[in-house]
Structure formats: structure tokens, C-alpha cells
Amino acid sequence: MITAEGFGLAGMIASIVFTATAGDVLTASAMRQIGDLDDIRGVKGLFGAIVAVVTNLRFVSGVFCMALSFFSLLFALSHADVSLVAPASASLTFVSNAVAARFFLKENVDRRRWMAAVCVCVGVALLAR
Amino acid sequence: MVHSTMNARRYLILAVVTLTGSFGDTFLSVGMKHLGPVSLSHLDSLLTALRNPWVLGGIALLIGFFASYLTALSWADLTFVLPATSLGYVVVALLSKFWLHEQISLLRWLGILLITAGVGFVTRGPSFTEHAKADPAPEPVSAGVSRAGQP
Numbered sequence: 712m713i714t715a716e717g718f719g720l721a722g723m724i725a726s727i728v729f730t731a732t733a734g735d736v737l738t739a740s741a742m743r744q745i746g747d748l749d750d751i752r753g754v755k756g757l758f759g760a761i762v763a764v765v766t767n768l769r770f771v772s773g774v775f776c777m778a779l780s781f782f783s784l785l786f787a788l789s790h791a792d793v794s795l796v797a798p799a800s801a802s803l804t805f806v807s808n809a810v811a812a813r814f815f816l817k818e819n820v821d822r823r824r825w826m827a828a829v830c831v832c833v834g835v836a837l838l839a840r
Numbered sequence: 841m842v843h844s845t846m847n848a849r850r851y852l853i854l855a856v857v858t859l860t861g862s863f864g865d866t867f868l869s870v871g872m873k874h875l876g877p878v879s880l881s882h883l884d885s886l887l888t889a890l891r892n893p894w895v896l897g898g899i900a901l902l903i904g905f906f907a908s909y910l911t912a913l914s915w916a917d918l919t920f921v922l923p924a925t926s927l928g929y930v931v932v933a934l935l936s937k938f939w940l941h942e943q944i945s946l947l948r949w950l951g952i953l954l955i956t957a958g959v960g961f962v963t964r965g966p967s968f969t970e971h972a973k974a975d976p977a978p979e980p981v982s983a984g985v986s987r988a989g990q991p
Contacts, residue, residue, distance in 0.1 A: 738910065739918035748914040764910060805926075809919050818917045819969040823961050827923040830958030837951030838929055 720795075723787035727800040730780035732807040736815050737773030743816070744769060798839030802832040846967050850915065853908050854924055860905040862931035867898030870940070916967045923962040926955050 745751070745763050752760040764770055787796045809828040813820040820828075871894030872878070878885050889895045912921045930952045936942040944952075 735918060735922070739913050739921075742910055742913040745914060748911045805922060808922055812917065812919045816918060817969065817971065818919050819966070820919050821965065823965040824919045824923070827958040827962035828919065830954045830961065831923050831926045834951040834954030834956075834958060835926070835929055837947050837954065838933055839951075 720787075720791055723783065723791065724796060724799050724803070727780055727783045727787060727796070728803045728807050730776050730783055731800065731804045732811050734773045734776035734780055735804070735808050736811045737769050737776060739812070740816060741767045741769035741773055794839075798836050801839060802835040805832040805835065846916075850912070850967075853912055854921070856908045857905060857912055857921070857925045858928045858931065860901045860908060861925065862928040862935065864898045864901030864905055865928075865932055866935045866939070867894050867901060869898075869936075871895035871898060917969055920962055920965075920967045923958050927959050930955055 741764070742748070745767055748760055748764075751763055755763070784796070784800065787800075805828050809820050809824060812818040871889065871892040874892060874894065875885075875889050878889075909921070909925070912925075916924075933944060933948060933952060937944050
């Protein structure tokens with residue numbers, strides 16, 4: 712039976728997973744836009760590489776989403792049990808990232824990567840209990 | 841193909857991501873246990889945590905984690921970097937057992953096994969998707985991935 716608390720819990724976990732995925736995909740996309748950091752550091756030095764990253768709009772939006780995800784986790788932890796919310800959101804994020812990377816970053820998520828995402832997802836869920 | 845190959849230095853950076861992340865989390869955990877429970881209604885007590893050397897060390901390690909994670913993302917796919925560095929969860933579990941003396945149940949060992957298997961899967965495949973115009977990512981013949989509909 713699905714209760715109102717169940718819906719609330721699912722909603723809280725969904726918002727953590729959604730904002731975490733948006734943060735990861737936006738930062739990954741920013742790094743793709745900026746290019747190989749090793750090359751940039753070779754030309755412009757460490758400070759130049761840092762400036763290239765922190766002035767990138769996608770990077771800033773990604774970090775903003777990561778912060779949102781962190782605060783949704785804090786909010787969820789004040790309403791629900793840590794041993795459920797933390798592993799559930801951490802492990803689901805591996806799968807949602809694989810889906811989002813496939814669609815938004817056009818990464819070649821082959822069978823091998825799906826297996827990896829699912830194995831890590833289940834593994835993290837078991838480990839974090 | 842210039843950016844698609846992993847070399848020893850890049851594997852080293854993935855190892856740095858894994859180790860700084862897991863040691864950073866464990867240092868934070870040690871520091872916060874020294875501090876005692878923090879209530880959500882008294883978040884200002886978190887400021888006193890910044891005076892704890894374990895917490896400061898943990899934050900420094902996590903800054904190193906983020907820098908090396910971003911470096912890895914600049915030459916490898918997100919769906920490669922995330923599973924490849926998930927061994928960090930295993931390192932955290934092993935640190936909790938041998939340093940913090942927490943129990944590892946049978947289910948947790950199973951989790952460790954699954955994560956290790958996932959890392960094995962992903963690191964044997966390509967690390968980077970080339971976005972050439974007509975030709976999809978070139979892959980080694982041994983990759984064994986079927987591409988339905990591709991000539």
C-alpha cells in the first residue's frame with residue numbers, strides 16, 4: 712500500500728537524484744566544452760586552467776545543481792532515515808547518469824557500460840546499508 | 841584518436857580521484873565523530889567543526905578530489921569516470937573496517953564484489969566517445985559491441 716509518506720520519500724529521493732544527475736552532466740559537458748585540462752595547463756599554467764573552469768557557465772550551473780542536491784539531501788535527512796535515503800540516492804544516480812550521458816552528452820553507453828552502471832548501483836545500495 | 845587513449849598518467853589520476861575522495865570522506869567522518877552529533881536546528885555548530893584538523897584535512901582532500909575529477913572528465917566520458925572511480929566506495933568500507941573498526945556484513949562484502957565487477961567491466965572498454973561527423977566512436981575489435989543499423 713502506497714502512503715502519503717511513501718510518496719513524500721520517493722519525491723525527496725527523486726529530487727536528490729535529479730539535481731545530482733543535472734550537476735554531473737552539466738560539469739561533464741563543461742569539461743567537454745573547455746577541452747583537455749592537461750593541455751590547457753601546459754599552455755596557460757595551473758591558474759589559467761582554474762580560470763578557464765570557474766568562468767564556464769555550464770560549470771557554474773553544474774556546481775549550483777550539486778549544491779541544490781546537497782541541500783535536498785540535508786532536507787530529506789531531517790525527515791527520513793539516513794540508511795535509506797543516502798544509499799538509495801547514491802546508487803540510483805549511477806543509473807540516471809548513464810541514461811542522461813547517453814541522451815545529453817551523446818556518450819556511447821554500450822552494454823559494457825550499462826553492466827558497469829547496474830553493478831555499481833546494486834553494489835553501492837548493498838554497501839551503504 | 842589523440843584524446844581517446846588512456847595512459848599510465850591518466851590511470852594515476854583516476855587512482856588519485858578514488859583515493860582523495862575516499863580518504864577525504866573518511867577524514868570528515870573521523871572529525872565529525874570527535875565533534876559529536878550536529879542537530880539540523882543548530883547548523884551554526886558546524887562552524888566549530890572547521891577547527892578540527894581531521895575536518896580541515898578532509899576538506900583539503902575533497903578539494904583535491906574535485907580538481908582531479910574535473911581533470912579526468914576533460915579527457916574521459918562521464919559513464920567511464922563514474923564507475924571507474926567507484927572503487928572509492930570499497931576503499932571507504934575497508935577504511936571503516938580496519939581503521940574505524942566498523943563491522944562489514946556479508947551483504948556489504950557482496951556490494952564490494954559487485955562494485956569491483958562494475959569497475960572491471962568499464963575499464964576494459966573504451967574511455968572516450970569520439971564525436972566525428974559520420975563515423976561513430978572507433979573502438980577496438982575486441983570490444984564486442986553490436987551496432988545494429990551501422991554499415
